[in-house]
Amino acid sequence: MRAIVIGLGNMGLSHALALHAANGVEIVALVNRSPRTLPDELKNCQFLTDIDEAFALAPDLVVIATYSDSHAPIAIRAMEAGAHVFVEKPLATTLNDALAVVDTATRLNRKLIVGYILRHHPSWQRLIAEARGLGGPYVFRMNLNQQSVGDEWATHRALMQSTSPLVDCGVHYVDVMCQITDAAPVQVQGIGLRLSDEIPEDIYNYGQLQVRFSDGSVGWYEAGWGPMMSQTAYFVKDIVSPNGAVSIVDAASDNSAEIEGHTKVGGLLVHRLSGDEHITLEDEPGHQALCDAEQRFVLRAILEDIDLTRHINDAIQSLAICIAADKSIRIGMSVQL
Template identity: 60%
Template structure:
């Protein structure tokens, strides 16, 4: 039923917008979304592929793309990059991972750090650095860790205000992106 009631840029996008907010620590000010219905498996008013671009008040731009269904490429289903003037960070998955394996949506496998600095010759000053994420938790282990943290927050009365604010902002941005998909216009936040 999920594909009938919620678009992938809302359902999946909230998690990535939350990360964007943590990385930029900036206020989202505008979002633009596009979506398309690529299958009869979803209602005529719903779409199963979409992307959004969010503009932040510090000049940062975030981009997110998501899709559900058998037409989504096994190559393109997992493109995760964070790009800045200083370089970028990319999640590099192992060859042959499958989109229907839930752990591929929570594990990062390898993280590539790319430094944009160049030498006098115009060549990159440093080679890309590959960081192995060997031993990272799977989907269920990650859920267990999250539940343990919530329990700790309750027992120790931790202040989760910023986490909650970012989660609510993330949802608001994704819902505004969904509005943009349906209206065809950018949405000011």
């Protein structure tokens, strides 16, 4: 299978390494707008700065890890050129653009996979299973605030040229909520604040959303980026039901911007009315291992013609919730879905 990877930031390089290690895959081009230092494993790959040259190589698979506002147009172009697509989250920065990507995949019979890395993490799968076992309705309490400085803050500022932390990160954790409840979202409320003059005037680097589901479940998620952010209680992952609660424990590191810590679970505390159970989760996969798992899934989806309907519907739903929160922040009112 001939593959190209577009966008060679942290995620793009990790996906390229995953494809390099996969059987039956030839990386025919790595694409980035500016020169990039490549790891040894990728130094023999063709490096291009022109996306037109890359598409001329007739890839079977295009991996998109660019800034969010370019995801939709590149994905549509790739599918129209004959390729299947893996695109990093969020699928798009507007719901209409996301639906256009999905419509293109359906019309052309292309596989479309969105980079929801937590879906491939065994510890997060266990969290979801334990929560579903308790039964709803649920209260979801989640956040991921990052005290980013230096290069990390520069990366976050670049991301915020097109999207807020609430949308960029929120889709992951709202997707977890949706997997647990299976209910449709009905109402979203958001609050947000611009805490830095270094970001665009219409972007906020702190935001919180509240979502209400049709089964009565409710949830909140908050995300903040920047050197001003507190590292107190920056990593809360807590699910409460009438029969108890499931919480991630032992996961937080001293560095809230450390990417390895964003997926780590460490252990679960399952609280039932009959007593508590502490579940130790050993040998958790690191960031690269999770990207490897994602790309193995992508290849299986293509080669085995896996039905991705639920995957795509969930990606659209989680994005719709986060975009509704963004709209709520801008208009100062709750949004009905």
